[in-house]
Amino acid sequence: MASGLQRNLTPAPAAPADGTVVRVRGLTRAFDGRAVIDGLSLDVASGEFVALLGASGCGKSTLLRVLADLDHDITGEVTVARRRAVGFQAPRLIPWKRVWRNVVLGLPGRPDRNRAVRALEEVGLGHRVDVWPKVLSGGEAQRAALARALVRDPDLLLLDEPFSALDALTRIKAQDLVAELWQRHGCAVVLVTHDVEEAVLLADRVLVMRDGVIAQDQPIGLPRPRRRSAPEFVALRADLLAMLGVDRH
Numbered sequence: 001m002a003s004g005l006q007r008n009l010t011p012a013p014a015a016p017a018d019g020t021v022v023r024v025r026g027l028t029r030a031f032d033g034r035a036v037i038d039g040l041s042l043d044v045a046s047g048e049f050v051a052l053l054g055a056s057g058c059g060k061s062t063l064l065r066v067l068a069d070l071d072h073d074i075t076g077e078v079t080v081a082r083r084r085a086v087g088f089q090a091p092r093l094i095p096w097k098r099v100w101r102n103v104v105l106g107l108p109g110r111p112d113r114n115r116a117v118r119a120l121e122e123v124g125l126g127h128r129v130d131v132w133p134k135v136l137s138g139g140e141a142q143r144a145a146l147a148r149a150l151v152r153d154p155d156l157l158l159l160d161e162p163f164s165a166l167d168a169l170t171r172i173k174a175q176d177l178v179a180e181l182w183q184r185h186g187c188a189v190v191l192v193t194h195d196v197e198e199a200v201l202l203a204d205r206v207l208v209m210r211d212g213v214i215a216q217d218q219p220i221g222l223p224r225p226r227r228r229s230a231p232e233f234v235a236l237r238a239d240l241l242a243m244l245g246v247d248r249h
Contacts, residue, residue, distance in 0.1 A: 038212030
């Protein structure tokens with residue numbers, strides 16, 4: 001998949017070598033004089049699934065907004081794939097547009113119903129193409145938002161706690177769907193989450209943020225599909241909880 005890298009946000013040096021979709025060097029973002037992100041550096045490879053963990057206020061969502069080009073009040077160098085898409089905690093569907101029109105909203109040219117239908121079928125919503133967003137369940141609305149992101153064929157998919165408002169069973173199904181779609185599309189993913197188990201289940205690499213920087217970079221070398229009950233899975237989850245200051249017992 002072509003990386004299509006562009007200079008973004010602040011002047012950056014020459015584009016990173018092929019195979020990199022995110023390159024961050026010395027990123028700082030302050031609010032009222034307090035640095036939420038403080039000299040952070042990060043690389044994400046093409047096709048890599050990265051999860052960001054950390055306590056509330058550690059800068060996870062701020063970093064994601066910077067990568068999404070939604071926050072420009074920064075210093076440092078940020079180079080990101082040109083083709084990127086974002087999924088937020090709330091689906092953010094426009095209530096006065098049919099679901100299929102929400103999926104292709106913002107794409108250039110006339111709304112392409114067939115393209116929207118293909119994306120909705122991929123997330124299991126082929127039967128909801130022409131309904132209004134208000135009739136969708138919470139899980140369906142998030143799947144529609146995921147279709148809206150994937151229809152753009154991104155090299156980088158940025159997800160900000162997209163499952164946090166879902167019930168436990170719907171959340172598990174949504175996690176499985178994201179894993180399947182990621183493997184099918186081959187794009188890189190950066191997922192912000194508070195759920196340690198979710199991070200171990202989905203990611204190739206888990207980054208723990210603390211004091212505005214990446215405090216821990218933990219590779220997840222478990223084979224896929226992953227079993228939550230596997231001893232290696234349980235051990236990694238316990239280690240990450242300990243890094244977050246949670247007693248493993």
